[in-house]
Amino acid sequence: MTTSAKGSSWQLQLLLLPCVLLIGALVVYPALYSIYLSLTNASLVGVAATHPRFVGMGNYMRLFTDGGFWHSLFVTFWFVLGSAVIGQFVLGLASALLLRRPLRFKNLFNSIILLPNAVPEVVAGYIWISMLAGGAHATLNRLLGTIGISSVSWLEQFPLIMIIVANTWRGIASAMILMTAGLSAVPPEVSEAARIDGASPRQIFRFITLPLIMPTIFLYMLVSTVTTISIFGFIYALTRGGPGNATEIISIYIYNQSFTTFQLGYGSAVAAVTLVISMAIGLVYVRVLKVEV
């Protein structure tokens, strides 16, 4: 390495230092502290609040026999699959394809799709509560009432489906933006050549467009899966994990263990396991599927 290259490397490291320090202080240290907490019986109340006891792997052992934890993982799986992997992706891709075409009210459609992202998550949660609440005065029931359908307690009778629908609504814009970026990278002359060769629009999409945007799709899947696993505020505002524990996704389960039952140690253990699961999913996308991100 030449002297100027060494100097340049040193300057780069110096430039990165503030970022490294911030990540260390705000991400790495809390994560390590959380892992330490997970090995204790730390609590927000009682004797364990000021004098937490080291319990080794006790919290992790308890976790594997905790039906509530497994249930929340199960709920999270369907929530991520339904809203991020299927709902947001399919509708986001469809919106991106639709909005590539010359449309009369293109800007209006764009605004409508982007609007959910502009609403704060707690406000969005309360909007959906007023939409889906039981009783004749709720928005959806009132609309259905006009065609003679009696009131349904949507959040009571179909809670998981409803949070999937709500989260799909909220995430379409992100998916659409990413898919639009992917589609714009597809050279138009490739599609044009296929069309001249007699390929139908469906065949062009299936055999040309889709393979070419596959890296974008996998990048979206990686980002949306990991971020959907960690969603909290929107669903907490909407259902608080209820009714019962029907919508208790893993982030709400962690919150409930840590701040409703005040068991910081156990909540940290659940958080640590969730982190491992998220990392494993990320590795699957990045390594097994050979995606370059």
Next chain:
Amino acid sequence: MFRKIILTGIAMTSALAIASAQTKTIRIAEHRQARIDALKVVVPDIEKKYNVHIEVVEYPAPEKDYLTKLLTELGAGNAPDIFNVPHGPDVADVIAAGYVAPITTELKAWDGYSQLFDVGKAIATSKDGQIYALPAMLDVMQIYYRRDILEKAGISTEQPKTWAELLDRAKEIKTKTGAYGLLFPAGVAWGTGSFEEGFRLLIVGTSTPQIAADDGKLNVTGQGIKDAFGFYAQLINSDLMPIQPLLEPEPWVVPKYEMFPAGKLAATTGGSWGYIYDWGAQSKNPIPNVTQVVGTWDVPGEQGGKYALVDLNGPWLVNAKSPDVALAKKVMLELASVKADVAYAQNLGNIPGRADAAADPDFQKQTELVPILDALKKGSGTYLKTAEGFSAVAEGVGRATDALLRKKTDATGAQKILVDYVKEVLGNDAIK
């Protein structure tokens, strides 16, 4: 001239700096606008008396969120000097954590001590004999019923003598008026209120009337617990209380603030605040002539007896890690002055924790509350002893009654949910 101005400026700045250095700041945590407004009534007097600057730290309104934020700050060591917890049963858990400084000596030496009600002192005394909580305000819990609706329908307004009689009364209301007969708060969404405003009112009238045993363990396996869940099950399964609103966020809003004023719910448990905050002067949906229209029953015992349950309301505590614990204690005692008590009574409808508040002209204007305070002066009022772990019991009751609301279990199953939850949180050893 210019030099004079500069020198004057320096002198004034120095004087201000010295004055601000001498004035200490005490931070007081409070939540809910009505409570914050009441606190601010007495802040100027306290600042003047102790030459102290008081900063009122306003917290989010829902009690559960307030408590969570407060506990997090207490754990981190940066909580305000003085704070209150929403309900008496929270006190034992906060004390056990070591967050609170004892006030036994200061309270007993305070000139207002002799005026405090004995029931308040008894509830505030911890199992180690120390007093940590200031019993400034009290809750008095009873059953509130729509006298006008019952009389119009020819239904007795006499005090029910047993649970069976209370249930029969609720059934009669449903049959004759179509209104729901009786509400006991239940479910997870109501938070600790399912325990504080509902379940414990029943427990004191059962064969196992206390949950906290003398050895500090929790008796949640008693017959009384099962019977209380059975009472809930009968109310729910007989369609005597509204269920759907209790499963939604802020479950108290529809039954308490809409159905009861509209006469669609004829009786509900509640505290003295009902006459002021829920349906009285401070209500957004007041009931005209509320004390005439709304009557009260004590909660009957399972087989007899009657109980008006008393508890500390928002008991004040001093942060053990306050930079100036001694000053914080002095300031806190002022929060139990007659003026402070009356301000809280006017805004919220809670009952002053001291007898001499009854003579205050402003309190006398609270005609709804005067008879309740008079009853306390005569020594009425039952209370549930608390112990470390009561937060878990309250949450467990919420979960158990939630399952009852959804008709997923019966009384035995509900008790199992409670026991399993308490064991999970506190360990097997915590249960008697």
